[in-house]
Amino acid sequence: MMGTLFVSLVSCLIATSQASLIDRCDLARVLYKEDLDGFEGYSLADWPCLAFVESKFNISKVNENADGSFDYGIFQINSHYWCNDYRSHSEDICHEDCQDLLSPNLLSIISCTKKIVSGAGGMKNW
Numbered sequence: 001m002m003g004t005l006f007v008s009l010v011s012c013l014i015a016t017s018q019a020s021l022i023d024r025c026d027l028a029r030v031l032y033k034e035d036l037d038g039f040e041g042y043s044l045a046d047w048p049c050l051a052f053v054e055s056k057f058n059i060s061k062v063n064e065n066a067d068g069s070f071d072y073g074i075f076q077i078n079s080h081y082w083c084n085d086y087r088s089h090s091e092d093i094c095h096e097d098c099q100d101l102l103s104p105n106l107l108s109i110i111s112c113t114k115k116i117v118s119g120a121g122g123m124k125n126w
């Protein structure tokens with residue numbers, strides 16, 4: 001009885017912590033659908049690589065930087081320049097609430113990503 005409860009509790013916890021991870025093929029599908037294949041000269045394959053390096057495919061990853069700004073989501077977009085987190089100064093160039101960049105549907109983060117990669121430096125902004 002206790003054993004069963006324990007097992008289902010543990011599998012529940014595992015399911016919760018993995019909910020933030022996106023499968024790289026699912027990610028590629030969304031990126032393709034949102035026209036990132038060839039966008040600004042970058043191939044579709046560049047984006048899962050960036051997601052791996054930045055977040056290990058964790059769409060809810062938030063990381064605090066030494067300067068007090070935060071990096072958000074699968075591509076670790078920085079609050080100092082790109083999104084507003086209402087707790088540190090931000091240029092908010094993407095006009096996005098940083099929390100929206102953590103959405104599992106990825107639409108806000110993809111739209112902000114397109115804005116970043118369209119600017120001077122392209123993918124070197126990461």
Ligand SMILES: *[C@@H]1O[C@H](CO)[C@@H](O)[C@H](O)[C@H]1NC(C)=O
Pocket residue numbers: 017018020021058059060061062063
């Ligand atoms: C994803 O990131 C969040 C926030 O940084 C963290 O709490 C969570 O444990 C991470 N998930 C995995 C599976 O690493």
